[in-house]
Amino acid sequence: MQCSQSPPSNIHSAPSQRRSTWLVTPASTPDRFEAAAESGSDVALLDLEDSVPPDGKKAAREAVIACLSQSGGSVGSGHTVLGVRLNALGTVHGLKDLEAIAESRARPAVLVVPKVESARDVEIVAKIIGAEDGQRRVWALIETPLGIQHLRTILKAPTLAGVLFGAADYAAAAHCRLNSRALWHPRSVLAAGAAAAGLPAIDSPHFDLRDSDGLKREADEAAELGYLGKVAIHPRQVPVIRESFGPTPQELATARAVVAAADAAHGEITTVDGHMVGPPLVAAARALTARAGDVPASTPFTEARSE
Template sequence: MVTPGISPDRFATAAGSGADVALLDLEDSVPEPQKDEARRLVLRFLRLHDQGEATFPATVGVRVNAPGTLHGLKDLAELAEHGHWPDLLLVPKAESARDIGLVDQIRGDASTPSQVWALIESPRGIQNLTDILRAPCLTGVVFGAADYAAEAGCKITSRAMWYPRAILAAMAATSGLPAVDSPYFSLHDPDGLRREAEEAAELGFVGKVAIHPAQLPVIQDAFRPSRSELEFARAVVEAADAADGTITTVGGAMVGPPIVAAARSLTARAGHEPASRRTKGSDHE
């Protein structure tokens, strides 16, 4: 859930909205003349959060300005100076591992280091994904459709965004990192939001950015397994346990270690089985 850093009255609302992450934005949603004030407001909120005066179920994140810009350097320098790092730091315009490395250098040996996520929002960022994903401190990636479309000269449509989204989700998976999809920018089109969120789930994204609390239920529902998917996953797990790890069948379909691993992951996410429980042979997934 993204909230402009210049709107402090909305910080607590975002953090208590039910979103997994409340992202306070210092970049695109803050006009140039207001960036210093937004930084001050965000730092004050982080201080209250660190001191326990403002506690929320959501992870509190901050999108700084791009590290290669004056305001990006100011954001990072003041976070380091005051020592109030957010739970999650989103680095925009990431196009190389150096962009992430610079953030890590400025963080230094912070006592409570943030998760560092890269916002991939340009054709060059997609082209350099292999390099970016090698950054040692990187813990996740987010796709930014608006900036990508602007640089690529394409429209922000499902068809135009399919390639970069698919590449990003797949390559993040090879690095064992979660990927989160771009926001859906139309606030009055729940059907379009649902369609795009379901596509993101199909591609392998673990979530989607929301820009308004009204979008959260639609997004959460799209990433929640359906009853039929959960029932099939349970049947796969039960059959695999009964077969003691050997290949078996469920509903006429062959079930091997990769399918069993996927079923265990799905039931674990749904809260029906510990993720650590595994069948013999599942290490070959």
Template structure:
């Protein structure tokens, strides 16, 4: 399964490894459809879920899929995590995304990459950062061989710290993860919003995630996808400002002003990033006349 890695602004739809659910998830329009073998599966159902996930991924590989397909394993320090690794290794499947939960050291990532022969191929292993200890060890974790990116786990982090699962309480770990991932040149995906009846809260969280520098956000239901995608899409004002900045910079050939603001190399780079994000969103009209688009 050599699907492309998730692009910036990606939506991750996470679904239990239950027959019938994955087919819906991979056709829902998310950039990543992720089968979960961990939290959404009770202990007594792990073996059946593992077999179902392998079957779904095998069928999807034969048919082809527009979505990037992924699998959240159980923690490799557990018996079920080891069984997951063996099952995937023996199946010959190599999902484009392998999400490892409860990561607190680079060794967990490197173990999964080595067992699944991912060390010399494209990075596939993503670390789920969901404990205070993991936040404190980010530099080491982000240096792991075979690491493709990181995902924030709000629910487990809040449970581990005893904090509320609110924007204010989780601002620090989210910001720390986004900054550290950027420093390592890796994408970071924000935690899902778990209240399906709170679209305003989802919109607010997704906008904050975009502001913090996350590349996308998880979802637990297909109806959350449009709101997430909208939050990561450059607004008309963002695009207008970016166009003005690039036009002024191209005309001046150096530091100048646009709209009453100084325009120098950092602002030009940011403007080009905005136009790149717009170009990667097919439902956002982008003029070909815009410099840098």
């Protein structure tokens, strides 16, 4: 398995909000690492937690450390960056995961901490792996009602790079059904809280691999709520997710027209196709064109919490 590639020069500077597709792969299956790297996802997330049985944790941890040491943070031949999901900090395996990464001095571009319920969880991980390089690598996986209740303080952690929603664990902890209606409230709270903090939020996976319509519906809902991406559990889900979080040709054309009109108006309110265009619409248009690869926008995600 070829995990090592020369890291692109912008591996740690690519904006978090551009990472809309996250493909999670069990760390116990290193033969799949290359396929994950070549899937076209923005993040290849190697999972040491739920997808690895207790008797496979040690071998999975060793496989991840080997991949991290070889890759330098990037994998595959494209823009994919390497991420790792630890076991929960309150477990023996979580502590061993963190110790192994710290001692290896290999640093994934993304380090996901599950079951986060306090800012202290984020700060412990950041301190142990060394945050002195100024790079925000630690992402908090919010997947309990207590995590939602403590969200405001969690989002204030200065080393936090972003948040993810964990639907399955949340539903189990809250004794509710795993469907979009039951989880609409925590999903909305997390997306709004992250936006207020100037941080990106990534939505939970859709777990039924046979239900492509359900995946598309969930991804569209997440984009409407303000999420900037979604986790995939199979490579074939990646294109569906990317479509939901990318602008349509018409949306992009309209946004470019708004930006052009605003630039020509030099800050004055103007119109585009008969519609009044004020500062909020201009800001939204600039953010959309920036996500599509146009000139960088001035948005909360680039100003408030730059990486």
